[in-house]
Amino acid sequence: MNKIIIACLGLVSCATSLFAQNPFIRDQFTADPSARVFGNKVYVFPSHDILATEGKGRVGWFCMEDYHVFSSENLTDWTDHGVIVTQNNVPWVRPDSYSMWAPDCIERNGKYYFYFPTAAKDTVTYGRGFTIGVAVADKPEGPYTPEATPIKGVRGIDPNVFIDKDGQAYLYWSAGNIYGAKLKANMLELDSEVFTLGELPTKGLKEGPYVFERNGIYYMTYPHVENKTERLEYAIGTSPLGPFKIVGAIMDESASGCWTNHHSIVQFKNQWYLFYHDKDYSPKFDKARSIRIDSLSFNADGTIKKVIPTLRGVGVTAATKQIQIDRYTQLSEQGVSIAFLDTLNTFKGWKTIFNQQGAWAQYNSVDFGSKQLKTVSIHVRAADGAVLQIRTDNVDGPVIAEITIPKNAEWKTIDAAVLKAIKGVKNIVVLAKDTKTCEVDWVSFR
Template sequence: MIQNLKPWLLATLAVLGLQSAHAQNPFITSQFTADPTARVFNGRVYVYPSHDIPAAPGRGRAGWFVMEDYHVFSSANLTDWTDHGVIVTQNKVPWVKPDSYSMWAPDCIERNGKYYFYFPTTPKDTTINGKGFTIGVAVADKPTGPFVPQPLPIKGVRGIDPNVLIDKDGQAYLYWSQGNIYGAKLKANLLELAEEPKTLGELPTQGLKEGPYVFERKGIYYLTYPHVEHKTERLEYATSSSPLGPFTVKGVLMDESPTGCWTNHHSLLQFNNQWYLFYHHNDLSPQFDKNRSVRIDSLSFAADGSINKVVPTLRGVGLTDARQKIQLDRYSRLSPQGAAIAFLDAATPFRGWKTVFTGAGGWVQYGGVAFGRQTPKTVLLRVTSATGATLQIRLDHAAGPLLAEVTVPKGGAWQEIKVPVLSCQPGTHAIYVAPTAKTGTVEVDWIRFE
């Protein structure tokens, strides 16, 4: 199982993964990530997630969340992501209980050229805020750090999942959760509460509520949060005319995971005139939902300001350059029969997935491929087929122009096959891949046009 992977192997895979670009879900595949807070700083998107790691003897609690540090990732286009490395780690924060492995969901905000990173964890001195989690702050001159932790956590705050809103008038608010969801004004230094916390009590009374994320749009304040209505968390939201309520519950913005991932945690972001939902799932660890991976999907609003429900996708957002590796397994559409997705190697899931065609009738469509103005001359595929097979690649859909036909020789090993492109059109298109009739099983790792 994935939680038993050796640390050296995980580290090696992480290094290899940093060389890859991802326009699909999950968009970070070099390590486990969860609880993504996304922010735009200086025209670039920065994502501050928590960092799940497998438990090991002396390292965390088996069967539970294990987190020792935070990374930050950034992108200019939501397609190509850079890991800027560790920004805060548990045993270099003065007030944190050593080796507590409880660096849970964070947030980061900017004011006057300074970046304030908020994070919850277990304190070594419970006389400050009592037992349980509390929330601290680390400050930097750049969104990537180096971040310097404050010597003590925020006084008067007990809980997890910090979120900060700076309102239009400049007033900052801190939100967090601990059984209920709380909010309070922050002082101008963003390091202290300016008032006693307020319980945001207009929310559902039954079921776990946590992970608040508050934003303002067109004069409406949206309080979004995970809530367990049945067995696992779904994402809900409430609205108000004031940052601290009272709030009115409006509905669900993402349903429970169909595969049973217990948690979800999220943030919403407007970037280049489009809204996005950042959230997590357990794609890279389907048998253990405490090792999670972050995702992005597009989000929209109805005319009355309500949030249209987001349906999770594997394709995610952003364009994929036709001259990069196109991972068909992160599809836009997949046939109900004759095609399936599997890990390349179940023992090392960070290597990613493959598309498996099991005969005629199977197909996969991958949207948002940017061919640009120059027509590619060849297409390269990494494929394998124990029986031999023939694949057709078409533009846009099943009846679209034939881009290439690929004969895959019989054999058990992966091989790279290059064939000429028969015809192509400039611009952005979907590609449609399917085996021909009476073909055998064939597996595809990736496709790349040249």
């Protein structure tokens, strides 16, 4: 499996454009997404999984050497701003640690403070294990300048920073328990004793704290292993340091069996979102993960409605872009399945396979704009030929295109006329008109 994943790896360059659906970063492994709203954009600061090899990390374990930052104005189109911090450019970090784990970032007084955990090279001064450092920038995308030393008095992983309405900042982290303390205004030093937040579950691993406030309720959210893998849970209180009362789960254990989950929760343009991760591009190795986003909402009493993970994710897809119907909203119960395009390079994505008449895949929220689009293109292969229909709204909706696919063993792009005028945001359904096996990569309109 390691050889397979290594074949997929590659760093992206600055300002690379990416496109949404889950996972929403689609050209590298990412995990532990810390999402923040700065101005009119969402910025996501994840950790960056790579594959360990002999002499480079611990084979078969988590391996991270740097951090990227991504941004979006619409949660659909994402820009990779490249590497912002790497283990080799932080003065106090052991340069061969490969342990640049889950980070966070916060803005204060026009400065951006990026918090990250890792191992120090000076174990006499800072001890063995993890401590937490800070890098500072004038813009969310950097460049970031790391501080010369880590934060004094902090030992652990998964830093999270929260600034309350009165301006007081707090730092949270985990190391067996979840801890919290006040931060000084300089955002670089503790300004109180360290508190153990002991009202949280006492059995099983808990880590990854993420705190936010809504309508006077302080939410302490965290991954917790109650059984074999992590689920996302939360507790609530009336102050940033608790006491907290355990409420329940935000998201259940992953159906994929991914051992970890790690998250953040933000409000953007009047909607709340949960950022989290799974192992989409690496189904057999859960130390190579991928970040996702789904909508989150609250009950009237302030409790969080459980989030059911989706492949469709969030955001609106322009009809003129390549619509990846394998990131479906719904599938028919029979006759359709999803598989990798190339198991040796999973970053090529997935395909949708139809092999039964009437089988369908629905993809919601496609924006056809205000001008009539006249042609539909589909990237497809069907060894024996096939016929597909595209409908709007739902499986019984109006037919807007019927595509006859010639016999072809290789991938080809086939064009057909759009039969009806269609404008605005619509759901689309791709439906098989016969029993012949047909594989679809993407659909696009022009």
